[in-house]
Amino acid sequence: MTLNIFNSPDEVIDGLAQYFVKVANESIAARSKFSVALSGGSSPKKLYELLASTTYADSIDWTKVYFFFGDERNVPQNDPESNYLMAKKALFEPLYIEPANVFAVDTSLTPNEAAQKYAEQIAEFFDDDEMSFDLVLLGLGDDTHTASLFPGTEALHDVSPSVKANYLPTKDIYRITLNAPLINDAKNIAFLVYGESKAPAVYNALEADENVELYPAQLIDAIAGEVHWFLDEPAAADLKEAY
């Protein structure tokens, strides 16, 4: 695991953008394609906008990039809460990404049907070989959730890689999410976390006593790959160990 700690959110986002370009070009050189599972929420929006900007837009052959989602809200794809809609506006439209290169969760189905269909799409993309994304981007909630692996939820107990319709009893909603075994099969995993409100969750994820029910981000540990954390100083403020 590698920690990259920067002074400001903009520097974190630029650092992750440079890493994204590096992994994308290495993947394309090795396998003629780059598969990435995007994270949702608010933190990555600026990352996607930066990747689509003149600074980085010409750094990758986007025709060889295949976009998936680490998780999705159980809302229509034109809903303001949709992770797909956020990425579409910030990344796919500005870069003229072909629809065939984007694998969105079909939230027109029931949560379980959507999860099942997404799992089938991922398996098909990887030709039923090991489902190993070249990169999975993750955020971190204040409650130490990541993707839609929330404290005390059913999906935390999975042992086989898959996609789950994860019920959140506290909010009485479903989220569709890659489970930890599928995330951990990725070649590279990168957390993007900034802001002082995230400091306790970063400590819980990296240094608190093991308690995955309470701190689901502790489940993330790439089997064969590397986990990189991209943090700003405030988000790393509660860490005590040297990395």
Ligand SMILES: O=C(O)[C@H](O)[C@@H](O)[C@H](O)[C@H](O)COP(=O)(O)O
């Ligand atoms: O669908 C989502 O919301 C995300 O995938 C989720 O796991 C997010 O990364 C964290 O909740 C952090 O969200 P912020 O970046 O908005 O703090």
